[in-house]
Amino acid sequence: xxxxxxxxxxxxxxxxxxxxxxxxxxxxxxxxTIGILTLFxxxxxxxxxxxxxxxxxxxxxxxxxxxxxxxLYFLELYQREDFFVPIVKMxxxxxxxxxxxxxxxxxxxxxxxxxxxxxxxxxAPKLYIINLFxxxxxxxxxxxxxxxxxxxxx
Amino acid sequence: MRYTSEDxxxxxxxxxxxxxxxxxxxxxxxxxxxxxxxxxxRKLLEVEQTYQRELxxxxxxxxxxxxxxxxxxLHDNIGQILxxxxxxxxxxxxxxxxxxREKIGTTRSLVVKALEDLRSLSKTLNADYxxxxxxxxALRFELDYIRQVCGCETALTVTGIExxxxxxxxxxxxxxxxxxxxxxxxYAAPRNIRVELAYGESSFRLQVKDDGTGFDTExxxxxxxxxxxxxxxxxxxxxxxxxxxxxLQSLPGLGTSVKVEL
Numbered sequence: 001x002x003x004x005x006x007x008x009x010x011x012x013x014x015x016x017x018x019x020x021x022x023x024x025x026x027x028x029x030x031x032x033t034i035g036i037l038t039l040f041x042x043x044x045x046x047x048x049x050x051x052x053x054x055x056x057x058x059x060x061x062x063x064x065x066x067x068x069x070x071x072l073y074f075l076e077l078y079q080r081e082d083f084f085v086p087i088v089k090m091x092x093x094x095x096x097x098x099x100x101x102x103x104x105x106x107x108x109x110x111x112x113x114x115x116x117x118x119x120x121x122x123x124a125p126k127l128y129i130i131n132l133f134x135x136x137x138x139x140x141x142x143x144x145x146x147x148x149x150x151x152x153x154x
Numbered sequence: 155m156r157y158t159s160e161d162x163x164x165x166x167x168x169x170x171x172x173x174x175x176x177x178x179x180x181x182x183x184x185x186x187x188x189x190x191x192x193x194x195x196r197k198l199l200e201v202e203q204t205y206q207r208e209l210x211x212x213x214x215x216x217x218x219x220x221x222x223x224x225x226x227x228l229h230d231n232i233g234q235i236l237x238x239x240x241x242x243x244x245x246x247x248x249x250x251x252x253x254x255r256e257k258i259g260t261t262r263s264l265v266v267k268a269l270e271d272l273r274s275l276s277k278t279l280n281a282d283y284x285x286x287x288x289x290x291x292a293l294r295f296e297l298d299y300i301r302q303v304c305g306c307e308t309a310l311t312v313t314g315i316e317x318x319x320x321x322x323x324x325x326x327x328x329x330x331x332x333x334x335x336x337x338x339x340x341y342a343a344p345r346n347i348r349v350e351l352a353y354g355e356s357s358f359r360l361q362v363k364d365d366g367t368g369f370d371t372e373x374x375x376x377x378x379x380x381x382x383x384x385x386x387x388x389x390x391x392x393x394x395x396x397x398x399x400x401x402l403q404s405l406p407g408l409g410t411s412v413k414v415e416l
Contacts, residue, residue, distance in 0.1 A: 087187045
């Protein structure tokens with residue numbers, strides 16, 4: 001299931017970042033990485049981690065790109081001078097912060113699980129709960145971002 | 155590869171540090187961005203204040219100049235007419251009915267003229283005169299005055315359909331025209347002064363041209379005529395303030411032309 005869902009998820013996030021950025025370099029970078037990521041996911045499923053296995057390679061590659069997109073967003077936001085709304089009231093900022101925490105955290109958790117599974121194979125799957133917390137954090141920040149959006153509009 | 159429980163401790167510490175690092179990164183980012191945003195807003199506020207100050211200064215200068223015109227007009231024109239009225243009335247002899255009637259008739263005409271002049275002056279006494287009236291009207295008043303003071307020929311041409319500029323543009327453009335006219339009268343001894351107003355659909359041009367002595371713009375630059383605070387520098391600064399293109403062309407013996415384009 002995740003073999004199909006992950007690429008779609010990444011493409012949607014990438015398009016979200018594509019809409020956010022105003023720099024043509026970043027736009028080109030995102031479009032290129034969408035292609036790379038899709039090709040890598042397909043290749044991974046076909047030759048490295050078949051459907052019966054967990055597609056951790058594709059997940060980690062996507063997570064790495066999400067971290068890079070987030071950092072590019074933060075850099076662009078920092079360089080901007082024309083914003084009049086404080087950053088804490090910007091919906092995009094909170095959503096990107098959520099994505100950044102989720103993928104930076106997931107990246108770490110995946111590696112951590114690999115270590116744990118070598119010591120206590122039965123404990124390792126339980127650690128996926130950390131991902132759940134990271135997801136909760138993401139949704140909370142997305143929710144807060146939406147609240148900011150409605151406040152900014154009114 | 156074998157992992158021990160010590161490895162887990164290291165990983166947990168590393169994980170905690172990673173989260174603290176991420177949170178620290180976000181907080182530092184927020185703090186720095188907010189600092190930058192505030193600095194930027196302060197800068198914008200300063201620009202806005204300078205703009206308002208310059209605008210106010212231009213308005214004050216227009217008013218000062220107008221008051222000067224009015225005082226001169228009262229002294230040279232209306233004052234003279236009223237003196238004539240007084241002399242005429244003193245000379246009226248009721249015993250010579252025909253002569254008295256003639257004198258009273260002349261006096262009445264003089265009083266009517268004085269009243270007309272006063273009415274026209276009273277319009278300009280209002281502080282918002284330049285803002286309320288059309289630019290051509292305000293400039294015509296200015297040119298009439300210059301014709302009387304300097305004895306030179308003046309002409310105003312308006313092309314296109316005249317429209318009201320924004321209050322800021324109106325006051326600044328008028329002040330630049332006033333400054334250019336003043337400079338012409340004070341330093342150039344022109345025989346002719348021509349003011350052109352050209353209105354396009356989304357453009358506007360003011361040009362003040364004289365055929366006076368003119369000056370060498372390069373040597374004027376080196377002698378500090380364009381330094382901050384001078385009339386010429388003010389014209390340029392104020393034009394930039396309303397986003398207008400400003401140009402001054404002058405050659406010794408060939409007159410001067412000041413152009414403002416919006």
